[in-house]
């Protein structure tokens with residue numbers, strides 16, 4: 190990573206836009222970003238831009254929870270080892286450095302539970318809730334994790 194450049198995947202878009210303006214106070218950027226970055230955040234015209242921290246986070250959680258939802262009920266011992274390895278390697282390369290560092294600490298305290306789909310999904314729900322707690326977000330009710338990521342809501346609203 191270029192140390193001169195702000196890290197887009199480590200910041201939300203608004204902060205990133207501000208940092209950009211500070212770092213490259215070019216005419217082009219001054220025209221593009223208003224004082225506090227709000228206008229561009231709400232008026233961004235394109236959808237195919239590089240991800241910021243929150244977009245990356247949301248897309249990644251979707252992938253991780255869906256992967257956990259479809260993990261076998263009775264994994265082989267090799268599958269169980271592979272899933273542990275996956276999370277350990279993932280935590281080394283997740284492209285938001287402070288997020289990845291926190292995740293590595295979490296994995297040391299609470300290693301992946303890979304004995305079954307239920308255990309893995311519940312473990313991941315708790316890991317995600319640790320991040321939610323840190324960010325002051327509402328905690329997710331882990332009893333609902335299969336409805337959210339696999340079966341759809343019981344009221345049929347996803348059918």
Ligand code: FAD
Nearest residue numbers: 242243246247249250287288291292314315317318320329
């Ligand atoms: P998200 O938290 O992205 O959640 C997406 C959806 O998942 C929610 O809409 C909800 O339906 C569902 N959900 C919420 N909680 C749970 C749960 N516990 N179990 C199952 N489903 C759930 N951001 C930081 O600012 N600092 C960090 O240190 C940081 N660390 C991260 C570490 C990882 C591994 C990842 C993947 C992301 C991290 N993020 C971090 C990003 C952050 O978690 C959010 O993704 C981001 O703030 C966007 O939040 P959101 O409101 O879109 O919902």
